[in-house]
Each structure stands twice: as C-alpha cells, then as structure tokens.
Amino acid sequence: MSAPVVKVENLVKRYRELIALDHFNLSIEEGEIFGLLGPNGSGKTTAINCILSLLAFDKGTIEVFGKEMRPDSYDLKRRIGVVMQNVAVFDALTVYENIDYFCGLYIRDKSLRRQCVEDAIAFAGLSEFRKFYPKKLSGGLLRRLNIACGIAHKPKLIILDEPTVAVDPQSRNNILEGITRLNREGATVIYTSHYMEEVEQICSRVTIMDKGKSLATGTTEELKRMIKKSEIISIDVLDLLPEQLAAIRALPHIYETSFENHCLTILCDGGKHNLPRVLNYLQEEGVPFGRVYSELPTLNDVFLEITGKALRD
C-alpha cells in the first residue's frame, strides 16, 4: 500500500494562550477528495498553512507524498496546488496574464506553460474573459480565476481553502463540478469548508474539526452512522392528545417526540419502516394528518450531536 499523500500526526499550534491545533491528526490517501469540515475558527486554515509549511508549529510531524514537508521542499511544492481563501491575483494583469504568471512560478518551459494556461482557462470557463482585468469580473468569475491560478500547473495534490465563500449558486456548482473533474483526472483534493452540503456533495471522506481538534473522520455515511439519529419524521397534525404523543414515543426505534404548532416531530435511532408504523397508528386513532416529511440526518446533525452546537454557530 502506498504512503498517504498527506499525513499529519499530533500537530499542535499555539497562538500564545490560544490552542489553534490540539494534537491534530490527518491521513489522506491518493485519489481522495478529502473534506475538512468545521465552523469558522475551528482550525481548518491553520492546519492547511501548517501542511504547506507556511506556519511554524509547536509540535507534531507533517509528511507530504511520504516526505517531511519543509519550507524549502521545492520538489514537493511543485506537485501541490493551492487555492487560498482570499483571492490572490494581480489587479493590473488580465485573466490570461495572471494564470500565466502563477503557472510560471512552477513551469519554465514556455510552450508547455502556454498549454497549461489554456487548459486552466478552459477548466475554469474563463475563455470569454481571458483579456479581462480582475476588477471587471463578477465574484464568481474572480473565484474561478483564483482557482485557475492555483491549479494551472497540473498539481497532484490540490488544496482548496473555502473556495466558494461569497459565490453565487451557479458559480458554486461550476466550482464543485470542476473539483470533481480534477479528482477524476487524478488529483488528490483537500477541501475545507463550513458548508456541509458541499462537503457531502463532493467529498469521499471527511474530518469534522472543532477547536483545533479532529472530532470524527470517515465517509459521510460512516459519520452519520456514528450518531443516534437516523431519521427525522415531520407530520402536519391538527391536534394530538398527550396520551397519543406518549404512545407514539413508545413505538420501536423512536427516542424523541414533540408536538408544536400543529407539527409532530419524531426522531428515530435506526430501524426500518418507522414512517408506516407511525402513520398506521395515527389512522387507527382517527387522527387526521396532512403533509408528511421524512429526512435523513445531515453532517450538521452529526456536528450538532458531537459538539452540542450547529456548524454555523
């Protein structure tokens, strides 16, 4: 089995009294789209900066492509592409020139670079805007330019730090599709975000972070299985007696019920056919009901159950 593309062990980073990373561990295999999910300030960007050897850390080890990552590990850096949270482009250079400049920091051969730049422009859907200056681009296009600058040299490991912040839904979908495509073409991707929907949509494995700690790691399904809640049933009901609510609570795999504003909410901890069982009971009792919803848990539910707070708190 090949070495992990990124391996972080017991990483500790302190800012005076504040512990930004608290014995943080990470292992990312080749070909993954790995999500680092956590609220703002949870340590995602700090972890990325440590992995990139930009930030000094207090303790721990970091290996990339099986080698220790150091500031002068230029052979490793050549295989890494980074898209930072803040857009980093030159206002005075056009789209083409910006991509060419950053690609030129990795590739010296002009003809090869020209091809890479063209590929990056096509990838980011910026063909029509190649002569535009960044100030003339919309927020979404600017983010796409930022990504194109980071991946133009065709890196094997791509690190994207919240690339969709302040981006419209259409551009967001475009960016997410692009990341999936890069992965299909052979790149390993580390994707940090506090948007759980994005992480669920594209990541093969996820680490949930909070206060500099890795709380849980696994596929989205594995993470969801870690929590008690497996299904949430919501039913519009005109009226319900306390005895009837207690009877529903007593049904198999139901561990919590509530009735507020004519809405019956039922939390199930697994099992099958929970919804038909509840509906049968309501029909038997002659309780009229309207719309019925059944939801599976999200990563937010996972985060909520692990930390006691919502992801966007």
Place this chain on the structure above:
Amino acid sequence: MFFHSLKYKFLCLVRDKSLMFWCFAFPLLLGTMFSFAFGSINESDSFSAIPVAVVREEAAQETAEETMLFDGIKMLFDSLSAEGEQQLFTVSYTSRDEALDLLSRKEICGIFTIRVADGRIAGRAADALLTLTVSSEMNSDPVSQSILNAFTQQFHMQYLTILDIAVSHPEKLGAVVEKMTEQADYIAEEALGADTLDSSLTYFFNLIAMTCLYAAIAGSTIAIDHQANLSALGARRSISSGHRLPALLGDLTALLLFEFITVLTALVYFITVLGVDFGTRLDGVMLTSLCGCLTGISLGFLVGCIGRFGSDTKFGILMAVIMTSVFLSGLMVGNMRILVEQFCPLLNRINPAALISDALYALVVYPSGERFFMNLAGLLALSAVFFLAGFVFVRRKKYAAL
C-alpha cells in the same frame, strides 16, 4: 523566474494608474509650477543697465595729469557701459543742469560728478573726486540706487590704485578696471565650477530627489507582496516551487527600471520643455538618478518589510518620510539644506534627498568629482543598509502567524 517576474512586474507598474500619477505626472506638474514661479522671479530679477549721467566739473585751468585722470575715469565708465553681460550703466555725458533735469524726469537714476581740477593729484580725497547724486523721492528705484552707492564706495576704496595706474600706465587702465569690475560683482554671480548655477535649479534638484524617492511607494508594495504574513499574494508565492529570491530580485529590477524611466522622463521634460539647465554632465545626472531610485526602492522595501501594518499605513509612513526628507533638503525652503549643514550636518549625510540634491549640485558647481562621488557612495551605502535589513525579514521561511 527572474525575467518572468521582471516582465509581469513591469506590466503591473505600467498599468498602475495611481503609481503613474505619483511617479510620472506629479513631478512634471510640480516642475511646471516651479518653472512658472521661478520664471517670473527671474524676470523680475533680470538686470538691466542703470542709466546715469556723468558730469565733469571743469575748472579754468587744468593740468595734463588732471586731464589724464579724467580720461581714466571716463574709460572706467565707458567700460562699464559697454554692451554685453557685464554692462552696468548706460552713461550720458552731460552738463550738470541737463543731468539734474534728466534725474527729475527719472530718465536717469543718478549723477556722477567728476571733479579733477583742484590742483592736486596725489593725496586727493577720494570722495571729492567722484560724487554721486540720486533722487530723494520715495518712488525712485532703490535697487539701482543701492548699486550706484555700492559702486561709488567701491570706487572710493580703489581710487588710489586706479589713480596710480591712470597716471603711470594709462594704457593698462582698461584691463585693471575690467578686473575690478569682476571683483565688484555688481550684477553677475560668478560660477565656482564648470557651469553657471541658476538659483532655482536647486528646487529642480530636490524635485528630482523627490521623484527618485517616490520609488519607495512601489518598493513597499513589493515587500508586502512577497511575504505570506502580509498578503495573500505573498502566501501564494511562498508556496510556489521556486526559490523566492530570483522572483523578488526580478520585481525589484522591474521597479528600478520603471522608476529610472520616470526620472529620465522628468529630466527630459525639465530640460527640453521647461528649459532647465542641468549643466553639461548629464551622464552624472542620470547616474545620480539611478542611485536615487535605488535608495528610494530600498527605503520602501524596508518599510514594507517591517511590522504587520496595512499597506495604507505603510504608504502614509513612507509619504511622511519622503516629504520630511525633501523638506530638509530644500524642496520647500531653498536654503534648508544649508541650514541643516550648519546645525546638524550628519542629517545631510543620511538624508537620501539631501544626498541626491547635493550630488546634482556638486555636478554643476564642482569640476572635480569628489563631492559628487561621496554623495553617490552615501546613497549606495543607505541602499545597502535598507536592503539588507529588509532581506532579514523576507528570508523568513515560516511565520508564527498569518
């Protein structure tokens, strides 16, 4: 990497409208304003010959010596009224009444009366030989009267010399008078070196110094854009696969090239359009400009490297430093550099604007290059100190915080 960075940095600089204004347009505007201001001053200062009347007070009997003395003094006035740069007077030889009439009509500024016939040559009282009469009216020309007074006093002081030569070697009187006129320095400032120095030129020297030091603004941007803890661009560059030094040197070289072009443009404009005379040693002027730009860039680079203030704060700090520097070198008050030299000469040795201005001054005034090269050495030493201190910060490979 070096040429790749140089190319794109140069493009960025050329397209930066704010930088183009401060580095290109502002010095030209300021130079034009200087030109208008000094043009009118120079016009008002321009000297025209002072009209005077010379009256001979004749006696019934005059000796040959006295006639010769009068002829000698007349030669003096003829020499001073000869057309050319040295012309001091426009002389009318008239009778006393006619001269008084001209004075009352303000057609002349003064009357010189020569009284040679008192029967004595040797031991003659100087003030009796040549007397000056000027108008006592309030609206008469005080500058011309001052010059006439100065001339008369000078004549009285040099009387014996002139007298001796007029008597013994009258043929040499003209040459002696010419020499004395030069020493008197009534109307012309004598250059100490190869070229003449227009007093307004020092303002243009300081303007060149300011243009050079404006390079500091872009220099600070380069420093900020190369450090991961100061900018997103710095972070992106820090994680690229190449060593940072070639890219950094490429950027700095592009800036030096750009700034040198801006200063050369200003120089060409000043010389060709505004008619400012920087002397004949233009190669030295360009070398000074190049060294000045280097010092400006290094100053900005150092300020850009120090501390984690925003770019606006650093811009403000740099503007304060530059304006103080050019103020102390005399951009706003012409003789400021001389005052600083009197009270705190060390300041002139470490003030980049003063070094640039003094190097340009030395080029025009001193034929030997000693002072000029001393100033250049000072600029290069300052640049080296600023760059080395800046590189200490930039060479950091990991940061405690981003």
